[in-house]
């Protein structure tokens with residue numbers, strides 16, 4: 001990965017930190033993005049001390065806040081002229097319904113619109129750096145969801161796990177639509193399920209889901225094992241040119257039937273453009 005610039009979100013802990021470590025060990029320039037300045041700076045220092053990465057930098061941003069995503073991208077573009085790999089990894093499950101600073105339901109804002117807007121704003125840089133890769137961390141829970149166009153923000157009937165699953169289906173639909181729109185540009189887009197991994201994920205969750213997470217944590221994968229598929233998609237020559245696929249354990253596997261509906265993906269794309277007040281950068 002020498003000579004490659006890689007940006008990893010949610011990089012201060014869990015899967016993001018393990019992914020960033022792996023990319024650093026492979027000699028990349030690694031840009032860590034997270035909302036926690038202290039944890040981010042600590043990891044950046046650790047990776048610099050290890051001495052494998054070409055360079056390591058931490059940029060702070062709350063990825064549920066659209067103004068912060070825009071400021072992050074401006075900052076990134078001032079510092080770097082290329083981006084070879086974007087790993088959209090930051091994500092969470094919220095036990096209670098809450099809204100982002102933009103007044104958008106938090107799971108949708110962070111897990112889906114955060115990926116959508118960041119990718120969108122970096123697309124020209126990715127295309128100019130082609131061959132380049134977008135790696136979107138989803139979850140196998142996407143298979144439990146259908147896109148709820150009547151109430152994308154779950155103003156009614158909010159429940160943390162189904163809303164999380166909904167955001168993860170949105171990520172797979174987005175990844176496939178992105179791959180279709182990026183055909184011929186040399187930029188690939190793939191989604192993945194990392195496995196069930198012992199991170200901070202879900203530790204705030206109460207109820208049955210929270211109890212199950214605590215009970216079975218001993219059997220979960222380590223963050224290093226969980227990050228293998230992200231790292232594979234970010235760096236392996238085996239997937240050069242592979243796009244629009246869903247990976248589990250470093251293998252392309254079918255995602256849920258609902259994720260292949262191109263009409264749903266196009267409608268979701270339009271909804272995401274409206275919710276981020278973005279114009280379409282992807283028409284080539």
Ligand SMILES: NC(=O)c1ccc[n+]([C@@H]2O[C@H](COP(=O)([O-])OP(=O)(O)OC[C@H]3O[C@@H](n4cnc5c(N)ncnc54)[C@H](OP(=O)(O)O)[C@@H]3O)[C@@H](O)[C@H]2O)c1
Nearest residue numbers: 010013014015035062063064090091139196197199200201
């Ligand atoms: N763990 C699993 O079993 C599992 C399974 C399937 C999919 N995933 C997915 O894997 C991804 C990584 O999760 P993880 O398991 O590594 O969880 P994690 O340990 O909670 O890590 C998530 C990272 O994202 C950061 N983050 C959260 N909200 C943010 C925001 N608003 N702005 C910027 N950064 C933010 C967190 O920072 P803070 O520490 O400050 O919160 C943390 O560093 C998520 O997309 C998750 O949905 C995980």
